[in-house]
Amino acid sequence: MLQLKTLLCVFVLSFPIARAAEINVADHGVVPGIDATYSLNRLIESLKDQSDVTLVFPKGQYDFYPENALEMYRAVANHDNGLKRMGFPLFDCKNITIDGGDSVFMFHGRMVPVTIEGTRGATLKNFSIDWIRSFHAELTIVESNEADKSFVVETDPKLYPFSINDGKVLFDRYGQQDPIGSNMVFDPKTRSPIYRTKDYAVNSNRAKVTALGKNRFRIENAVKNAPPVGSVLVTYGVHPTSRLCPAIHITNSSDVKIENVTVYDAGGMGLIVERTDNISLDGMVVTSTEDRIVSTRADATHFIGCKGTIRLENCRFEHMLDDGINVHGAYVKVAEYLGNNEFVCEISHFQQWGLIFGQPGDKIALMSRTTVLPFYETTIKAIKTLNEHRFVMSVSDLPESLPEGPLSVENLTWYPDLVMKNNTIRENRARSVLVTTKGKVMIENNYFSSQMHGILIEGDNNKWYESGAVQDVTIRNNVFDNIGFAVTERYPLLASPLLTAEQHMGEGQYHRNIHFTGNTINSFNGLLVNARSVKGLDISGNKMQFSTDYPVVDEGPSIVLEYCDDVTIQGNKASGFAKPLTVKATDTTDPVMDANGGFESE
Amino acid sequence: MLQLKTLLCVFVLSFPIARAAEINVADHGVVPGIDATYSLNRLIESLKDQSDVTLVFPKGQYDFYPENALEMYRAVANHDNGLKRMGFPLFDCKNITIDGGDSVFMFHGRMVPVTIEGTRGATLKNFSIDWIRSFHAELTIVESNEADKSFVVETDPKLYPFSINDGKVLFDRYGQQDPIGSNMVFDPKTRSPIYRTKDYAVNSNRAKVTALGKNRFRIENAVKNAPPVGSVLVTYGVHPTSRLCPAIHITNSSDVKIENVTVYDAGGMGLIVERTDNISLDGMVVTSTEDRIVSTRADATHFIGCKGTIRLENCRFEHMLDDGINVHGAYVKVAEYLGNNEFVCEISHFQQWGLIFGQPGDKIALMSRTTVLPFYETTIKAIKTLNEHRFVMSVSDLPESLPEGPLSVENLTWYPDLVMKNNTIRENRARSVLVTTKGKVMIENNYFSSQMHGILIEGDNNKWYESGAVQDVTIRNNVFDNIGFAVTERYPLLASPLLTAEQHMGEGQYHRNIHFTGNTINSFNGLLVNARSVKGLDISGNKMQFSTDYPVVDEGPSIVLEYCDDVTIQGNKASGFAKPLTVKATDTTDPVMDANGGFESE
Numbered sequence A, B: 001m002l003q004l005k006t007l008l009c010v011f012v013l014s015f016p017i018a019r020a021a022e023i024n025v026a027d028h029g030v031v032p033g034i035d036a037t038y039s040l041n042r043l044i045e046s047l048k049d050q051s052d053v054t055l056v057f058p059k060g061q062y063d064f065y066p067e068n069a070l071e072m073y074r075a076v077a078n079h080d081n082g083l084k085r086m087g088f089p090l091f092d093c094k095n096i097t098i099d100g101g102d103s104v105f106m107f108h109g110r111m112v113p114v115t116i117e118g119t120r121g122a123t124l125k126n127f128s129i130d131w132i133r134s135f136h137a138e139l140t141i142v143e144s145n146e147a148d149k150s151f152v153v154e155t156d157p158k159l160y161p162f163s164i165n166d167g168k169v170l171f172d173r174y175g176q177q178d179p180i181g182s183n184m185v186f187d188p189k190t191r192s193p194i195y196r197t198k199d200y201a202v203n204s205n206r207a208k209v210t211a212l213g214k215n216r217f218r219i220e221n222a223v224k225n226a227p228p229v230g231s232v233l234v235t236y237g238v239h240p241t242s243r244l245c246p247a248i249h250i251t252n253s254s255d256v257k258i259e260n261v262t263v264y265d266a267g268g269m270g271l272i273v274e275r276t277d278n279i280s281l282d283g284m285v286v287t288s289t290e291d292r293i294v295s296t297r298a299d300a301t302h303f304i305g306c307k308g309t310i311r312l313e314n315c316r317f318e319h320m321l322d323d324g325i326n327v328h329g330a331y332v333k334v335a336e337y338l339g340n341n342e343f344v345c346e347i348s349h350f351q352q353w354g355l356i357f358g359q360p361g362d363k364i365a366l367m368s369r370t371t372v373l374p375f376y377e378t379t380i381k382a383i384k385t386l387n388e389h390r391f392v393m394s395v396s397d398l399p400e401s402l403p404e405g406p407l408s409v410e411n412l413t414w415y416p417d418l419v420m421k422n423n424t425i426r427e428n429r430a431r432s433v434l435v436t437t438k439g440k441v442m443i444e445n446n447y448f449s450s451q452m453h454g455i456l457i458e459g460d461n462n463k464w465y466e467s468g469a470v471q472d473v474t475i476r477n478n479v480f481d482n483i484g485f486a487v488t489e490r491y492p493l494l495a496s497p498l499l500t501a502e503q504h505m506g507e508g509q510y511h512r513n514i515h516f517t518g519n520t521i522n523s524f525n526g527l528l529v530n531a532r533s534v535k536g537l538d539i540s541g542n543k544m545q546f547s548t549d550y551p552v553v554d555e556g557p558s559i560v561l562e563y564c565d566d567v568t569i570q571g572n573k574a575s576g577f578a579k580p581l582t583v584k585a586t587d588t589t590d591p592v593m594d595a596n597g598g599f600e601s602e
Helices: A005-011 A035-045 B004-012 B037-046
Strands: A020-023 A051-056 A061-064 A070-074 A082-089 A093-107 A112-116 A120-129 A137-145 A150-154 A161-164 A168-173 A176-178 A183-187 A208-211 A218-222 A234-235 A248-251 A254-263 A272-274 A279-283 A301-304 A308-315 A316-317 A324-329 A332-338 A342-347 A362-367 A374-385 A390-395 A409-410 A419-423 A423-427 A433-435 A440-444 A447-449 A455-457 A472-476 A478-483 A491-497 A511-517 A520-523 A531-532 A534-540 A543-546 A559-562 A565-570 A573-576 A581-586 A592-594 A599-601 B021-025 B051-056 B061-064 B072-073 B082-090 B094-107 B112-117 B118-130 B137-145 B150-154 B161-164 B168-173 B177-179 B183-187 B210-211 B216-220 B234-236 B247-253 B254-263 B271-274 B277-282 B301-304 B307-313 B315-316 B326-331 B332-339 B341-348 B365-369 B373-385 B390-395 B407-411 B418-419 B425-426 B433-435 B440-444 B445-448 B453-458 B472-475 B479-481 B494-495 B509-517 B521-524 B529-532 B532-538 B543-546 B559-561 B565-570 B574-576 B582-586 B593-596 B599-601
Touching: A035 A061, A035 A082, A082 A093, A093 A112, A112 A120, A120 A248, A161 A208, A248 A254, A254 A272, A324 A409, A374 B373, A455 B183, A491 A511, A511 A531, A531 A534, B037 B082, B082 B094, B094 B112, B112 B118, B118 B247, B161 B210, B247 B254, B326 B407, B433 B440, B494 B509, B509 B529, B529 B532
Parallel strands: A020 A051, A051 A093, A061 A093, A082 A112, A093 A120, A112 A248, A120 A254, A248 A272, A254 A279, A272 A301, A279 A308, A301 A324, A308 A419, A316 A423, A324 A433, A419 A440, A423 A447, A433 A455, A440 A472, A447 A478, A455 A491, A472 A511, A478 A520, A491 A531, A511 A534, A520 A543, A531 A559, A534 A565, A543 A573, A559 A581, A565 A592, A581 A599, B021 B051, B051 B094, B061 B094, B082 B112, B094 B118, B112 B247, B118 B254, B247 B271, B254 B277, B271 B301, B277 B307, B301 B326, B307 B418, B315 B425, B326 B433, B418 B440, B425 B445, B433 B453, B440 B472, B445 B479, B453 B494, B472 B509, B479 B521, B494 B529, B509 B532, B521 B543, B529 B559, B532 B565, B543 B574, B559 B582, B565 B593, B582 B599
Antiparallel strands: A070 A082, A137 A150, A137 A234, A150 A218, A161 A168, A168 A176, A183 A234, A208 A218, A332 A342, A332 A409, A342 A390, A362 A374, A362 A409, A374 A390, B072 B082, B137 B150, B137 B234, B150 B216, B161 B168, B168 B177, B183 B234, B210 B216, B332 B341, B332 B407, B341 B390, B365 B373, B365 B407, B373 B390
């Protein structure tokens, strides 16, 4: 595995790196057939003071092992923080391009393939990322006993090595012993979660496992319904060791492009981006390989606290164990007001620990944690990090008195625009798109077919603490195909803040200006839009067609409105459904409704 | 708990810190009765560019909570690495003194009380360190059933909160749920491990635990012998969460003094020192409190890769769950020779991960990993850290060819002298002293009464990888009282490298010049010295007295010699034993033996 010695010849003869724009990595010991990690790390380090460099990889499979990889303690949003070993540690670069030449970058351990931090201008193109061993396990159901709810699974111990002791199965992943943990049953024919996945959820703690030869074991005492023979149980471990390795991590950077990059696996997300100004993805693909049904352990892509424009075009995200894309900010708690315009703040969600909430000059909003509505805008003067959870923030100015009750803050400067065109997101657990940003959002000509909601515009200050009441969202001319086969009540569009029992609506709506127009919805459940606390909602010109791909279900009104204002519903057409689709409005100013075929008010 | 607001008044009015040598911390918001952490962290930070500063604490109890503490990822030798929250983060100081004024520094969570790094001149004096809740649990045996090997324990759930589920007990320590894990039975009368502790070891994995009311539970299926009623089972968790919090961590520093400092508890060692040049301890005490039998979770003090002089005088270390003091270097593996005088090296033991093995200019020895004997000395030219496990090291020169077989390196520059005078180490698990350094060692006028060996001069390249074949050790006029009550074969002095089956003696002895003279040994087992691979061993003028404090045992020869050379045994006197004590020599040049009363050769 380690063949550094052979490389050294290259180093010793080593060409001093010219100021040339293009560097052939082979000239620096980065070649197929060996552990390329140390040579690549060293080459990248040698470029520290250069800008406008392209690293060119002759086409091939490059292997990266963790043993000699550069390591750093890294906080990674929505992942498990810790020491990370890195394949491409791109720190503080200026206009760097990685041109993979259609190569495969194959990883052999707990590593983060690409890290981009503090970089102005970066292009990743023409390569794929994969791991020699996946971060999940796929177990085919070969016997299913509905009487005692037991079932037998078969798997390839080479792909998913496991051991069974004391009635528990542990999967061996790069020296880590993972229990079943999170899990989901997939349909190998569609490579999607099976219809009504929840019915087959395995209780990992209760499960009693018995070995049956080398590649089979029986699972008892774990499910309410035994999964059907032929379906595939996908198991993917537990926090804090189940989201260690995103494929690409980008933070504190600007002007990043990802073009023609494919991610086949990841012990986390395909792409996680934090505090980055302008990023575009063109032809990024997240998908599974021939011998695996599932691709990434978590979301295909995820963006937190970015600005500028996030642009996705011609991408395809499929077979993930979580959402296609999520764009949001963070609600951070005020732990204590110290006086003198100074707050102790606490990061609210454990998977945001270590997040850079803001920097001096950023505009922020202060809000009640109860109503989640802002009451004052001010500017950060100084930030001092205490630890991963807390920081002290001083601001330029405050109102004369602060309201009673718990407060939160959100960063107004770091909200991006989002443009999504001609992308496909499908056959994944969870949603196609989550978006909560105050920037302009355009989602056009995409194909979505996800297990839960198609597009979720949420925002919550109590669970994930994902901030960003929207201001201007257009969702037009997309296809929503069989959305919501998780069942039940999953909509092509759900727009609503997620409030706790203690939280309540304040005065005025949370979300603004959402246009859902001209979309085509192939639907087995007749659901279209659910909106709560939205001012300015246009649902027009959408075409709903009855689909027989999943069993027909009646899940209530097609359009549900609660505490909305300024709603227009017109020119929508529903066809093929057994009865007219309905609209239900509560605590909502009368919507303008006109020329909707196949719809009626409740 | 957090009352930062009241403090801020102090800050706002804040006295600009004068260039005065003495700073009363009360002037900076560090006062009893509140969480003093943030104010203290902030005060220390404000002193960054000053030297010769004394922080004076008016006498009182100061409380430190983790919530607002400064945090950093820290590798700590012989501990579990990770994010550490710090009470006194003393980084890059010059001549700083903490004068506690006999105060108590009380910690309320997973924190490292004192961290000293990159500091030239530091004095810690006149304070004690304690935690509101211990890192171990003490369980008194109230019923003991020898027939079925079950026993019932009682404990105070306020001191040692626990919960029992599914037959397992978990102890709640600062949000961490610790199983029984490591454990040992203590005698509450002597506050020492009970005689023959091993007989009562609890198998934490097998143990079946049943609650019996609020403060009692039964343990079954866990021991070979049920511990006696009245004894105390001490349980202290599992790696990697059982050694998170040493009381004092010092690294990369010089000229450090610790005077009149008491450590009552620690989730790790009382003091761990790495790569520090000159450190003296005068009147440092590690002991337990009124309501606890046990003090620190691990060694009282531990020194790795230091130089200059380590001086301990008038110290008392007792009731620890591990050794009194350990002084050593590290054997680091050569993972690969890259040619060009460059090696990839790998830190050998997981509790040394992150260790700074050396820096340019340090002299190192290269050795066979099989014989543990050095074959070449050279100098470090450059070191590049890859990750916590590995670094690349280039050296000034090498022999023409390297021998076959696995190699190791040790750092010759960073071996300290050790002076220990007038100290007491007693009533602890394990040894009083471990020492493997090439420096001069003087151990004089101390009192040792430990459960395993009194003084262990070991060195091993296969388990702990603690390096340092000794060159000049004098152990004189000490009292060794009932050493080895762990039973069996624990000696006042054991000097021998620890070799595996694959390792073997090379040519020439490993240790050199050990003088064990004028000591008084009160002994129930008649054991004096066991030496292997030592050249130059003087065992003279020692007085052995039979002790009835523990049951008399016959554990073989009093002096055991194997592959030793230049041995003198003279003027030793043994009295009170039932028969003459014996000397057994194997593969050893005939020792000079003269005028030993109560001894005979085998």
